Amino acid sequence: MQKDKLLKGKPVADHIYGQVSERLKILKEKGILPRLTVILVGDDPASKVYVSRKEKTCQKLGMDSETLHLPAATSQAELLQLIEKLNADRSTHGILVQLPLPSHIDEHRVLLKIDPDKDVDCFHPRNVGLLVSGKPYVLPCTPAGIVEMLKYYQIQTEGKHAVIIGRSNIVGKPMANLLMQKASAANATVTVVHSRTKNLPEFTRQADILVAAMGRPEFVKADMVKEGAVVIDVGINRKDADNEKGYVLVGDVAFDEVLPKAAGITPVPGGVGPMTIAMLMHNTLTVAARQNQ
Ligand code: GUN
Numbered sequence: 161m162q163k164d165k166l167l168k169g170k171p172v173a174d175h176i177y178g179q180v181s182e183r184l185k186i187l188k189e190k191g192i193l194p195r196l197t198v199i200l201v202g203d204d205p206a207s208k209v210y211v212s213r214k215e216k217t218c219q220k221l222g223m224d225s226e227t228l229h230l231p232a233a234t235s236q237a238e239l240l241q242l243i244e245k246l247n248a249d250r251s252t253h254g255i256l257v258q259l260p261l262p263s264h265i266d267e268h269r270v271l272l273k274i275d276p277d278k279d280v281d282c283f284h285p286r287n288v289g290l291l292v293s294g295k296p297y298v299l300p301c302t303p304a305g306i307v308e309m310l311k312y313y314q315i316q317t318e319g320k321h322a323v324i325i326g327r328s329n330i331v332g333k334p335m336a337n338l339l340m341q342k343a344s345a346a347n348a349t350v351t352v353v354h355s356r357t358k359n360l361p362e363f364t365r366q367a368d369i370l371v372a373a374m375g376r377p378e379f380v381k382a383d384m385v386k387e388g389a390v391v392i393d394v395g396i397n398r399k400d401a402d403n404e405k406g407y408v409l410v411g412d413v414a415f416d417e418v419l420p421k422a423a424g425i426t427p428v429p430g431g432v433g434p435m436t437i438a439m440l441m442h443n444t445l446t447v448a449a450r451q452n453q
Pocket residue numbers: 256257258259260281301302330436
């Protein structure tokens with residue numbers, strides 16, 4: 161395996177944690193202890209893993225955190241009430257509602273309820289609007305983490321053709337915004353393709369930077385990738401396997417066959433994954449500092 165092609169998340173995340181620790185020290189000297197409250201509704205196994213990682217990282221850094229684990233049967237009204245209480249609680253700086261929510265709850269209503277000043281995900285429509293305007297309040301965690309990785313590994317984006325597969329609110333749409341923006345200094349030419357795109361490989365083969373974020377295991381095959389492209393795999397999918405867990409994690413990219421063609425590629429796990437939490441910690445400090453200005 162050509163190890164130098166691997167774009168690992170850990171060294172980039174550690175670089176961000178270094179900055180976070182410095183900023184945290186300064187905030188603590190001012191008597192501010194940033195606090196992140198994470199709400200998890202139901203028992204989705206992957207969400208439970210992500211949420212416990214978020215809490216552990218807060219503890220490791222010396223930030224305050226709390227996870228509120230509610231039963232799957234929680235009503236929308238109960239959840240909205242809880243968010244209202246947290247909005248009014250001055251000791252909680254950041255509020256994160258882990259997605260997806262159970263199907264009886266309207267995700268949009270819930271995200272609208274979060275005080276946008278406490279929205280560490282950049283999911284509130286006010287913050288999405290500010291992002292699109294090029295004046296972000298905070299940056300969306302996963303896309304911002306990817307931009308940090310591109311910078312760290314000195315991958316030029318200016319004038320390059322970035323093709324994003326997937327149009328989700330969490331990754332695809334904000335990723336397109338960040339990569340095209342002057343404000344993020346990425347300045348790429350961006351194409352977004354999705355499940356209804358005709359002749360999708362014709363677009364992906366033009367990508368200098370290919371971001372796979374549609375949640376379909378090993379969807380991107382070697383013949384969909386240009387020689388020398390940089391491939392960013394945002395997918396985390398469970399694939400049945402004959403081991404003690406009963407599964408292995410695979411990305412949205414068929415890693416083994418794409419690796420020889422790519423100039424750089426993020427592994428799964430260990431690629432983009434660690435960046436989401438690092439940027440969440442960064443955002444929690446940012447909102448805590450703003451609330452105390
Ligand atoms: N579910 C998957 N990724 C995320 C994320 O970044 N934030 C939240 N709140 N939920 C998620």
